[in-house]
Amino acid sequence: MTPEQRHRILALTPLERLNEGWLKLGIKATHRCVRGPETGMVMVRGRIGGTGNAFNLGEMTLTRVSVVLDENAPDGGDIGHGWVAGRSREHAELIALIDACAHKAHWARRIDAELIEPLTQALADERVERSQLAAATRVDFFTMVRGE
Amino acid sequence: MYVAVKGGEQAIANAHRWMADRRRGDRHQPELQTEQIRDQLGLAVDRVMAEASLMDVELAALALKQASGDLTEAVFLLRAYRTTLPRLADSVPLKTEAMHVERRISAAFKDVPGGQVLGPTYDYTHRLLDFMLLAEGEIPDPERAQAGLEACPQILDSLDAEGLIEKELDDGTEPYDITRDPPDFPVDRATRLQMLARGDEGYLLALGYSTQRGYGRNHPFAGEIRQGTVEVEIEVEGFDAPLCIGEVMISECQMINQFGGSREKSPQFTRGYGLAFGRNERKTMAMALIDRSLRAEELGEPVQGPAQQAEFVLAHADNVEASGFVSHLKLPHYVDFQSELELLRRLRREHDLREPSEQERPV
Incomplete structure (x- = not known):
């Protein structure tokens, strides 16, 4: 799994659920922040007509942080980055920590199988549920036959 | 001569205090929580975010609460907050086809x-007031289709x-x-x-x-x-x-x-x-x-x-700019107005001194 795929699931998952899954995993790693956490904004862009030139739609709050694992490695510990919509420093920091831990192959396997995989499933299930609500409001047209 | 006038500090402080009291309303009623605004007045929250040009549900709900539900004031509050934040990134253009x-x-x-x-949607409703909402009742869960x-x-x-x-x-x-x-x-x-x-x-x-x-x-x-x-x-x-x-x-x-x-x-x-x-x-x-x-x-x-x-x-589309410029008319213009008063008095004096025949002459 690529770091980008992992980051997507971590950012889309609500913090509470992410925290719970991470604690269950039991990976013990201490870290410190090397940049941020910092809350700012992202300028969200759209496209004219959905497919044309880009335009600036408006901004959204965004929090970022970079962490480094406390390790006795000669070139320092692994670095991780977290970027998440909103103002939750905790969420951004947890994403960054998991990103950093995933640099180690043995942890990456567990993170992907035991954390990302079930979280992916949970998000997919929620999307299906919302989609079912929408599907219940789908219009079935029928034609009135006149005369005969 | 320009004379600066100062004053009103106590009046302003008391006015804001009264505003806060007015906003809180009857203390026997529970205080409105921002989570309730977010969840139950969601369309107002959405409008504030769109016009403030800042997407943040919690802050928009807070702005609405602080503004006692005045949408334009809430937009102003959120827009002002926006200026305190750094720009960290531009997004990839949204893929609305993947919505x-x-x-x-x-x-x-x-x-x-x-x-x-x-x-x-509110489309296809009869726009009749629903008096059931005055009473506390159970709202049924939405219908769910078998397939998405x-x-x-x-x-x-x-x-x-x-x-x-x-x-x-x-x-x-x-x-x-x-x-x-x-x-x-x-x-x-x-x-x-x-x-x-x-x-x-x-x-x-x-x-x-x-x-x-x-x-x-x-x-x-x-x-x-x-x-x-x-x-x-x-x-x-x-x-x-x-x-x-x-x-x-x-x-x-x-x-x-x-x-x-x-x-x-x-x-x-x-x-x-x-x-x-x-x-x-x-x-x-x-x-x-x-x-x-x-x-x-x-x-x-x-x-x-x-x-x-x-x-x-x-x-003229931005309501923060528009309400700012309209609202500035409430600020003291005592000196400006004084000068216009004097101008008007002079014009009237000159008018009265003119010859009657001069006044009656057709234009």
Whole structure:
């Protein structure tokens, strides 16, 4: 799994659920922040007509942080980055920590199988549920036959 | 001589204190929580975010609470907060075709892939007050279909094999950003859309309506209206692909309008586009009407109505600027007014001194 795929699931998952899954995993790693956490904004862009030139739609709050694992490695510990919509420093920091831990192959396997995989499933299930609500409001047209 | 006057500090402090008391209301009632505003007044929250041009549900709910429900004041509060934050990134343009659709309708095409999906809407209600809401009652859960929706591709792009509708193509132009540099008229379509996206809904609605009533006539069809969530991605150094940072609820409207064409191009339907944060359907419809009316010059149409005049429409669309300039009239203008009083008195004196015959002379 690529770091980008992992980051997507971590950012889309609500913090509470992410925290719970991470604690269950039991990976013990201490870290410190090397940049941020910092809350700012992202300028969200759209496209004219959905497919044309880009335009600036408006901004959204965004929090970022970079962490480094406390390790006795000669070139320092692994670095991780977290970027998440909103103002939750905790969420951004947890994403960054998991990103950093995933640099180690043995942890990456567990993170992907035991954390990302079930979280992916949970998000997919929620999307299906919302989609079912929408599907219940789908219009079935029928034609009135006149005369005969 | 200019005389500075100071005063009113105590009066202002007391006025704000009274305002806070008024906002709190009857202490026997539980205090309104921002979570309740977020969940139960969601459309007001969405409107505040769109017009403030800042997507943050919690802060918009807070702004509404602080402003006692005054939407324009809440927009102002959120816009002011916005200025305290640094810009960390620009997003990859939203892929609205990949929207997780909640609502999707077309008034132009009946049979569309994915179908006509009404979503949560006030359309088709009778607009009768529901007195049941005065009492506390159980609200039933929404109905759920066995299967989810099929894919809902963009209608205008998927159903136009004949090329009857103009295509919107990306030539890679980096968009102008009015939050960095003030707009310099005339402005391009991307800039217009940025200004319309944050424009006051009531104002856009009125101007859009004016085009329908004949001030810049341009008969539109609602080609597609959709609402749902879209993932937001940013480019970050050190990553090979864009990073998803979350998702955002948006509304989108594609209007199909009457024909444009030239000696080189055969006639085609033209398009107007509306896009806004949150569930802001009416706003995106109005925006799409005005996006199209502001293309009058580009499409060689006579500019006859107010909604076709870009500088007029765009320079007055922002309700933070508009309410600021109107509200400044409440500030003391004692000296200005004094000078006008004196001018008027002098004119009247001169008028009275004139010869009667001079006054009666026909002009």
